[in-house]
Amino acid sequence: MKTFLRGFGIALFLVGALLVVGKQLQLPMLNNTTTNDDKKEQAAHIQKLEQQLANANAQITELQQTIAAQEQAEKEVNNSTAKKNDVANEEEDKVDSIVSGTVYIYEGVSIYDIGKQVEDLGILTNGRELELFLSKREYSRSIQKGQFELNSSMTIEQMARILTGKIAQQ
Template sequence: MNKSSIRAFGVALFLVGALLSVADRFDLNIGLPTVASTNDKDVEELQKQLEQATKEIASLKAQTTKETVTENTKEENATDATAVSEHAESSTPDSDDEVTMTLQIYSGITPYIVAQKLEDGGIITNSVEMELLLANAKYARSLQIGSYEVNSSMTLEEIAKLITGKKQ
């Protein structure tokens, strides 16, 4: 074999490889066997399983709701006499309801993540309000790295001042 035929063979191999690569990239069928037919069967089976699971979840939710309603009515009937006196006592705010957590602020943390952590910890009820407050020009880019003890009795403004190091 001479040099030009070896070169031509190499070019042909390169072109075949490029053609296969392009066909694979654009999902072109160039006569190679495919396994798409078994995938369709798998998809149908998985859809049936999903529908069955959804029906089971719905029935469990309905069953749980019925049990909860039944338990609540039993409890209400048993405690009707004492409910009035307990209600009068519980009208004063309880300090036991206060939730406390340690908030970790690290480098690169965003106001969104801080607000989510506070909401997940039960400190605040609406993470969007806190996120907007921390994105405010007054606090923007001022989060200070560290650990902070926060509790549910603090206002959003107090928490923001604490974790940004702004003066009270």
């Protein structure tokens, strides 16, 4: 029994020493007494962390909106650049698609033959238009003999004036 009491006393001493050291080191499992002040501090700390989380979420949303706006602006810039390039390409195509040719008029050539030559050269898709224009009285009587440079960028009236000699050949 003596040894039992001695062991029990040593155990009590060790538990007491452990409790004192735990309080000084503020170990949570040994310091089991939580006061209302500790609970208030914990609640305030939790509330502060929740506020920080809400602020971070707001910043993330703002950044996502900014990125979306930048992407939209880039798309608009790309679209306008593409449109400008398309317009430039169309203008280049128009310049490239101008067809030039020499129309030969000699004695006895009819207005139909002139229209056919222009159509065959690809200057006009329908030579009949030039034929009808040249059949007007003011042009039909003054068609000149020779060779004339015409191109598809000219109007039918400009072509008729060149063929009749009413303006100088360009």
